[in-house]
Amino acid sequence: MASPAKQNDSDDDDVFAEAFKRHKYKNAFDEDKWEEEFDKIPMFMKTVPDEIDPKDYPELAHLQAIIHDEDRTPEEKAHSLKNEGNEFFKEKNYQKAIVAYTAALKNKCGDQDLGTVLLTNRAAAHFHLGNLRSSLNDAAAAKKIKPDHLKALIRGAQCCVELRKFSTAIQWCEEGLKAHPTDKKLLELRTTADKHKRSAERDARKAKVKEKKLNNEKEALMAAIKERGVKLLKPAKPHQSGSDGDGDRDEGASTEIAELSLDGLSSHKATGAQVFLDEQRVLHWPVMFLYPEHQQSDFISAFCENNSFLDHFVVMFGDELPPWDVDRKYHLQNLQLCFEDEERETLYKVDPETSLLKVLQHKRFFVKVGTPSFIILVNGSTFWKQYLTGKKISAL
Secondary structure, three states, X not given: OOXXXXXXXXXXXXXXXXXXXXXXXXXXXXXXXXXXHHOOXXXXXXXXXXXXXXXXXXXXXXXXXXXXXXXXXXXXXXXXXXXXXXXXXXXXXXXXXXXXHHHHHHOXXXXXXXXXHXXXXXXXXXXXXXXXXXXXXXXXXXXXXXXXXXXXHHHHHHHXXXXXXXXXXXXXXXXXXXXXXXXXXXXXXXXXXXXXXXXXXXXXXXXXXXXHHHHHHHHHHHHHHHHHOOOEEOOOOOOOOOOOOOOOOOOOEEOOOOXXXXXXXXXXXXXXXXXXXXXXXXXXXXXXXXXXXXXXXXXXXXXXXXXXXXXXXHHHOOOOOOOOOOOOOOOHHHEEEEEEEOOOOEEEEEOOOOEHHHHHOOOOOOEEOOEOEEEEEEOOOHHXXXXXXXXXXXXX
């Protein structure tokens, strides 16, 4: 049997255990967030927070207060901040490194060597972040303090190469090589900059030759169109009104080509076809055929001006009719080709054996958006009769 003393000790232990369960230890870690709280202790921190609130990080705030102690000299503060920036740089946290280097520079300690290092270090951090102009500015500021500072000279040359300022990069290298004639990095950068400069100059010459060739081709094309008397229709402005109906249509017609592409014709916009002049000075046009009865269209990217419409119709409506022609009506002998003069509400019938050039030279034909357009109907069909209602019919 247990003695009374031992029994009392056991009872006290039980009471203490129960109390321990009910009352948690003050300032202890939260059971659910212990890892998060553990990470707030400076010794065990993996990363430093962007903003330090003394309430959340009291120990870290005290340490920073020691580092940035107002009683320390500007030079001491600058050195501490430089070291802090260097640590951030090693961790590849370049944004925080820039903040630290900037704070160090604001101390204006008067130490030119330290100032040069801080500017060069900040230039490196900016460079790694892709802030090339800021990096170049810092390198230039460092070089202004110490013209022979190797890291500043290398960084400045690197920035100029990345910014494609190859001539300026060569100047940086030449300045650096005067003080450091055997430095491999400067020699390498000068070679790279010179190579890129030559390549850029060569590309510029090629582009200039190409532009001149394109301008000459465009001038020749414009001259050929003007010689043939083909009229191009300028895009109408909202406030423009049409002519009175009987006179030739001069307003809106032009011998200048603003857009010789399919812009505005969404169904064929992706082709990018445009009129061109071949080596025999023959024009080839992109031509659109419209079938209003079926809301369909056909497109010929290069219709030679000397070819007749029949040359193409034999292929388009020869052995096989279009799949959308379910009634099998679009046979060669049934086709009615025409173009529409919207201003006069007139349809001009075109003989399929006529050449494209002859139609383009008609006084009432205007090329819209660089693409001549024609309508194809089935002669004598119900739709044909409805379509002609209210329109004048004229032969070419």
